[in-house]
Amino acid sequence: MVPRVAVVSPYHHGDLESALVEAAIALVRKYGPDHLSLRAVSADVGVSPSASYHYFQDKNALISAVGSVLFARLADLQEEAISKISGSGMHSARERFQAMGNAYFKWAVTEPNLYRLLFGGFCEMQEVPQDHKAWRLLSEGLDELVQVGLITKSARQNGEALVWSAVHGASSLIIEGLMPRQAFPEVLKGIQRSLGMK
C-alpha cells in the first residue's frame, strides 16, 4: 500500500467532460483527426482511459462533441471579424461580407487539422443547421447585401449554397495542397460575380 497523504489531484475531476473535449482539440490540432487517441486524451487530462466512457459512448461521440464545439468557435471567429467593421453603407456591407469569407479561410489554413475534423466526415453532423450561428451570419450577410442595394433580391436566392460551397471548397483544396493559397481571393471575386455584385 502506498502511504496516502494529501492528494494534489482530486479523485473527482469536476468538469471532466469539457476537459476531455479541450484536450482532444489540442491533440487533433497537433497530430490530425486520424491520430487522435482516447488514451492520450485521458492521459493529458490526468485520468484513466475508462473514465471518458462515463461521458462519451465511444471515441466517435467525443469526436462529434469536438466537432460541434469547433463549429461554434468558427462561427464566433466570423462574428468577431464582422463586428470589427462598423457602418451601414454599401462599402461596409461589402467589407463585412468579405470579412466573413476571409475569417473562414483564415481559420482553415491556420488550423487545417481542426478543419479536417470538422468537415472531413469524422463527426456525424446529421442535421442541416438552419438556426446555427454560422448559417445565420451568412444568411443575414446576404440579406444586408440586398438591403444596401449591392445585389438584387433574385440573385440573393439560395446564395448561401454557392457562397458556402465556394469558400469551403477553396479552403479544403488549398489546405490539402491541391490549389495554391493565392487562388482564394480569386474565388472570393468569383463569388461576388456570381451574386451580380457591383
Added chain:
Amino acid sequence: MVPRVAVVSPYHHGDLESALVEAAIALVRKYGPDHLSLRAVSADVGVSPSASYHYFQDKNALISAVGSVLFARLADLQEEAISKISGSGMHSARERFQAMGNAYFKWAVTEPNLYRLLFGGFCEMQEVPQDHKAWRLLSEGLDELVQVGLITKSARQNGEALVWSAVHGASSLIIEGLMPRQAFPEVLKGIQRSLGMK
C-alpha cells in the same frame, strides 16, 4: 527483370502491388478511410500482413497510392461523361461543361468514402499538375466556352479555381450532411453566373 504475369502460385502472388491497392479501395469504399486496416487488406488478397511492406513503406504510402488511382478514375468518369455529348455548338459546349460538374458530384455522392479518402487529407497529394487529366478537362472545358462565345475571355481567367472550389465544396458539404442534395443544381447555376454565362 520485369515481374512477370500472374502465374497462380501460392507463394509469389505476381501482381501484389496493384492487388493491394484494389483491395484497399474495396475496403475504404465499405468502411471509410479511417477504418482501413493493412491487415484486412492483406488478408483479402490472401497474403501476410508483412508482405505489403515490400511495396509500400507504410500504411500511408498505400493510402497515397490509392489516392492517385482514385483521382485518375474520377477524371476518367468525367471524360466519359463529356464524350457522351457530341456536337460543337454553344448548346453542346454548355452541356459538356455541366456534365463535367455533374459527373464529379455524382461520384462524390455514390462513393462518399472514396471521396473522403481522396480529398480529406488522408493521402499526401502535391499541387495538382497542369497536365493532370482532371485539370486538363476543366481547363479545356472553359476554353471551349470561350471559343463558342458563351463566356468572355476575361471572365474565363482563373475560372478553374472558382469552378473546382464550388463543385468540390458543394459535394463535400452535401455528403457530410451539411447541405441538402437539392442544393447542387443551384450551385451549378451560380457557377455559370459567376462566369457571366448566358
Added chain:
DNA sequence: CGTGCATCTATACAATGTTCAGATTATCTG
C-alpha cells in the same frame, strides 16, 4: 455516522501498425 450513487481505476482482450529473422521461390550465372 453510514448508506447510496456518481465517478473514476485496474485489468483484460482483441485488433492494429510495424519490425525482423528466416523460409520459399524465381532468376541469373557458369
Added chain:
DNA sequence: CAGATAATCTGAACATTGTATAGATGCACG
C-alpha cells in the same frame, strides 16, 4: 542444367489502440 543470388513472402513478436467489465473511491444526503 545445377547452384548461387536476389526477390518475395511468412511467422512471430512488440507496443499501442478502443473498449468491456469489475471493483475502488469519495461526495451528498438520510
